[in-house]
Amino acid sequence: xxxxxxxxxxxxxxxxxxxAAVAADALYDFSVRVLRAVADHxxxxxxxxxxxxxxxxxxxxxxxKVVRAAKEMGLLVIGDAxxxxxxxxxxHYAHGCLASTGFEDTGDLPGPDALTVNAYLGMDGIxxxxxxxxxxxxxxxALVRTSNPGGDALQSLTLGDGISVAEAVAKLIAQAGSxxxxxxxxxxxxxxxxxxxxxxxxxxRLRELMPQQVFLVPGFGAQGGSAEDVRACFNADGQxxxxxxxxxxxxxxxxxxxxxxxxxxxxxxxxxxxxNAAVA
Amino acid sequence: xxxxxxxxxxxxxxxxxxxAAVAADALYDFSVRVLRAVADHxxxxxxxxxxxxxxxxxxxxxxxKVVRAAKEMGLLVIGDAxxxxxxxxxxHYAHGCLASTGFEDTGDLPGPDALTVNAYLGMDGIxxxxxxxxxxxxxxxALVRTSNPGGDALQSLTLGDGISVAEAVAKLIAQAGSxxxxxxxxxxxxxxxxxxxxxxxxxxRLRELMPQQVFLVPGFGAQGGSAEDVRACFNADGQxxxxxxxxxxxxxxxxxxxxxxxxxxxxxxxxxxxxNAAVA
Numbered sequence: 001x002x003x004x005x006x007x008x009x010x011x012x013x014x015x016x017x018x019x020a021a022v023a024a025d026a027l028y029d030f031s032v033r034v035l036r037a038v039a040d041h042x043x044x045x046x047x048x049x050x051x052x053x054x055x056x057x058x059x060x061x062x063x064x065k066v067v068r069a070a071k072e073m074g075l076l077v078i079g080d081a082x083x084x085x086x087x088x089x090x091x092h093y094a095h096g097c098l099a100s101t102g103f104e105d106t107g108d109l110p111g112p113d114a115l116t117v118n119a120y121l122g123m124d125g126i127x128x129x130x131x132x133x134x135x136x137x138x139x140x141x142a143l144v145r146t147s148n149p150g151g152d153a154l155q156s157l158t159l160g161d162g163i164s165v166a167e168a169v170a171k172l173i174a175q176a177g178s179x180x181x182x183x184x185x186x187x188x189x190x191x192x193x194x195x196x197x198x199x200x201x202x203x204x205r206l207r208e209l210m211p212q213q214v215f216l217v218p219g220f221g222a223q224g225g226s227a228e229d230v231r232a233c234f235n236a237d238g239q240x241x242x243x244x245x246x247x248x249x250x251x252x253x254x255x256x257x258x259x260x261x262x263x264x265x266x267x268x269x270x271x272x273x274x275x276n277a278a279v280a
Numbered sequence: 281x282x283x284x285x286x287x288x289x290x291x292x293x294x295x296x297x298x299x300a301a302v303a304a305d306a307l308y309d310f311s312v313r314v315l316r317a318v319a320d321h322x323x324x325x326x327x328x329x330x331x332x333x334x335x336x337x338x339x340x341x342x343x344x345k346v347v348r349a350a351k352e353m354g355l356l357v358i359g360d361a362x363x364x365x366x367x368x369x370x371x372h373y374a375h376g377c378l379a380s381t382g383f384e385d386t387g388d389l390p391g392p393d394a395l396t397v398n399a400y401l402g403m404d405g406i407x408x409x410x411x412x413x414x415x416x417x418x419x420x421x422a423l424v425r426t427s428n429p430g431g432d433a434l435q436s437l438t439l440g441d442g443i444s445v446a447e448a449v450a451k452l453i454a455q456a457g458s459x460x461x462x463x464x465x466x467x468x469x470x471x472x473x474x475x476x477x478x479x480x481x482x483x484x485r486l487r488e489l490m491p492q493q494v495f496l497v498p499g500f501g502a503q504g505g506s507a508e509d510v511r512a513c514f515n516a517d518g519q520x521x522x523x524x525x526x527x528x529x530x531x532x533x534x535x536x537x538x539x540x541x542x543x544x545x546x547x548x549x550x551x552x553x554x555x556n557a558a559v560a
Contacts, residue, residue: 020383050365050372056386057341059376064336082365084398085330086428092330096339103300106336118364120400120423122430143400148366150402157448158440165445168437 004251005030006260023055024062031066034250037261038268039073046216046244047112049081049097067112077112078141078216078242084118086125094132098140114139116194116216119169123176130191134181139190139214144169145206147196147219156202166202170209177213188214188240195233197225197243203232207240215241221248221271227278238279245271284531285310286540303335304342311346314530317541318548319353326496326524327392329361329377347392357392358496358522362423364398366405374412378420394419396474396496399449403456410471414461419470419494424449425486427476427499436482446482450489457493468494468520475513477505477523483512487520495521501528501551507558518559525551 002010002017009030017023035045047070052063070077083093095101098115102108117129119142126142133140145155145166155166163171170193177183177191184190189212195203197219207215215233219225220243233241245267252267253260282290282297289310297303315325327350332343350357363373375381378395382388397409399422406422413420425435425446435446443451450473457463457471464470472494475486487495495513499505500523513521525547532547533540 018383019385021385023383048369050363050369050376053376054372056344056376056381056383056389057337058385060340061337082363082398083330084364085328085362086426086430089328089330092334096330096333096336101336103298103303103336105299105301105338109336118362118398118400120398120434121426121428122433122435124428124430127430146366146401148401148404150366150404150407153402153452154400154445154449155402157445159445160438160440160442162440165434165437165439165448168445169434172433 002026004255006253006257007255008258008260009033017055020055020058024052024058027052027055027059028062028066031062032069033261034264035066035070035073035075037264038249039075041265041268041272042075044076044078044242044244045070046078046080046218046246048246049079064106064109068109071110071113076114078114078116078244079112080116082116082118082143083129084121084125086121087128090125090128091132094129098129098138099132099136111136111138114141114192116141116143118143119173123172126173126176126191130176130179130182133190139192141192141194141214141216142169142173144173144193144210145195145199145202147198147223147225151196164202167205167209170206170213173213174210177210183212186239188212192216194218196223197230197233198223200229200232203230207232207235211235213240217241217243218246220275221245227274230275231278234279243271243275282306284535286533286537287535288538288540289313297335300335300338304332304338307332307335307339308342308346308349311342312349313541314544315346315350315353315355317544318529319355321545321548321552322355324356324358324522324524325350326358326360326498326526328526329359344386344389348389351390351393356394358394358396358421358524359392360396362396362398363409364401364405366401367408370405370408371412374409378409378418379412379416391416391418394421394472396421396423398423399453403452406453406456406471410456410459410462413470419472421472421474421494421496422449422453424453424473424490425475425479425482427478427503427505431476444482447485447489450486453493454490457490463492466519468492472496474498476503477510477513478503480509480512483510487512487515491515493520497521497523498526500555501525507554510555511558514559523551523555
């Protein structure tokens, strides 16, 4: 990621990432400038933890501070960390990756509003995350149908009763998400679902199986999902889905353009208009 | 986890974790003392990233340094971080969580010898991890059949052709793991599989489907798996599996026992003898 930063950001931070703190500072600087460029145009952002974890603990510090900066701009934040474990380990991840937390030496950290999680280990892996999310009035998005081509080899397999593996996961998520205390005033569960923009045929069936789940819909833009493709992810009233784009917005610039943020803003506005037109 | 430390460790570190650095120091101290207690008796350790991530970036720093300490004691280290994503994000995780890495301000870090990964996103999510593992002469363990009760609800479902979801994942792992350059001189792939000690009936079939995978076998001890149960995870020659126990060893003490490390050593030796007896 460091290699793709605008010259005006990378140049301020000593050139090459031989220092994790320098790399992390550059990522923080870039991320905050992207947030400022899009904050007036979008309700929600989804920072990718992996980009930061590559730079070890200085990167993790930068990640938490990017989340805080986004919250301070009034944005909803979905932490894209795709954590998944069981029992106490899930609970530790929930506290470290989702909860509002902080220590005297880290400062108060609001944490993201929601976290992506992996449900392959089953609902006793998801439940500790959901408990912490409920305590904190936050949310989760479990991977159900991912946007990448390779997801088909497992998620599209057909079970004996004719449903797909992704649909079986959807049923588990719908069931676990309907527990007392997990449904909010708009009728949606704190436990949502990731359903890729590149799988429009699957999305319709998954929408039926998960009427109370907010869908997080990645794959728009760089991965090939069109605004038309995402329509099936919304409920009939045009609510219930958050369409995300990453590379097509955060890298929508020439590296040597000193006004690169304007290109990022424009890309966000264009995407919003495309999605709104498709849902209208 | 802080709450379960021996008094003689916790007491050195200012009582309660209001400082992330204090909590992380205590975890590091405890972990290194556990490593010293078991290093003469076991070949391999599996630190759980979640326990450390709970304490934010100071915890992540402690985790990396625990991995380094274990390597310096001559132990093989499996980083239990269960990461999973796609494409460039998987590659970032592989560099941050698996590779030998380091920056001028973090010091050289050997990284663990292997990493646990989640295959729900498919093989284009695993491949970037495998590429980095191959470059680094390291390994991976993909979650196939986990040891927790809730894993059944997804992993035990039967597909149209009569195999289970876990067996379908096993086939994908066996196939992806057989790629050129991924098989070592003993005939095992760098891409291994997690198969819980609590699922002995499944293990036999999974062993047949994945003859070239080293099995990482959790669930022994506190989760109820017996030495007898793990026999099916080994190949006929008694090789090919790593049985792990966590809580039953690292918490095998009374908190007020000043010689708590002796209890940890004894628990490790007992477990080794039980596993060796079952495999012999």
